[in-house]
Amino acid sequence: MxxxxxxxxxxxxxxxxxxxxxxxxxxxxxxxxxxxxxxxxxxxxQQRTRHLVPATVVKKLNRSPLEPDPESSTTRDARSRVLADWTAPDGTAQHGTLLADLKSPHRGDHFTVWTDDHGRIVARPLDSxxxxxxxxxxxxxxxxxxxxxxxxxxxxxxxxxxxxxYARWDQAWDKAGPDWGRTGTGS
CATH class of the missing domain: 1.10.287 (Helix Hairpins)
Structure with missing residues (x-):
């Protein structure tokens, strides 16, 4: 059926x-x-507007008081907070606090950073x-x-x-009435 x-x-x-x-x-x-x-x-x-430029350590700074993840030893050990100088692609001299990929940076050490056309620090460009x-x-x-x-x-x-x-079944049961199946009810 x-x-x-x-x-x-x-x-x-x-x-x-x-x-x-x-x-x-x-x-x-x-x-x-x-x-x-x-x-x-x-x-x-991003590849057109971001540039890898050399930076020079001016001095090593203490660790940041607010570590993003204090339990992550790889981030802490791999980067050092330094005061550095770099030249922007447009030729202007820049100076600021950076994270360097140097384990024990000393004055005069060189490392590279990604900047935009005006020398502001930016993230590495997306690759293909x-x-x-x-x-x-x-x-x-x-x-x-x-x-x-x-x-x-x-x-x-x-x-x-x-x-x-289910609604149709309920209607059919209601139509059959409460006496359906009992003897003597005419069903």
Whole structure:
């Protein structure tokens, strides 16, 4: 015995499966492609505007009173807080407190820092491989979100169908009355 709602539920499941198989890869590829384009543009912009310049230690400073993570020995041991001089790409002399990749810096030691065009310290520019990795992750995330939305939609439809089915059963029981199945009630 097959109810109409069972057939509809099977069709909803089939449509959801087909949507997952077709729409998910397309959504992942489209979002990944957009992310790749935007991130590669950012890579080019950062590589054009960020420069690796030499800096010279003026003096070693005490450790920062507020360590970002006092338990992290690798960060503490690998970098030293120093007062340094460097020349910006635009030719201006700069002076300030930096973190140097020197274990025991001394006056006159040299190290490199990333700066913008005006000599302000900036983070290392994004590289192409990292940008591609982020784009792939964005595409994968979009694909998984698409699967979640389709499956959530399927479950919502089935839930509403089951609620309607139960409501119809309740109406049928109410119509049959409280005496259904008892002897002498005319049923």
């Amino acid at each position: 097959r109810r109409t709602t069972d057939l509809v539920e099977a069709w909803v499941a089939l449509v959801a499966l087909l949507l997952i198989l077709v729409v998910t890869p397309v959504a992942g590829a489209v979002i990944g492609s957009f992310a790749q384009g935007a991130l590669q543009k950012s890579v080019r912009d 491989v990292t940008a591609t990795t982020h784009a792939v992750l964005a595409g994968f995330g979009a694909a998984m979100m698409t699967v979640g939305l389709i499956e959530g939609g399927r479950r919502l439809i089935v839930w509403r169908m089951v609620r309607r089915r």
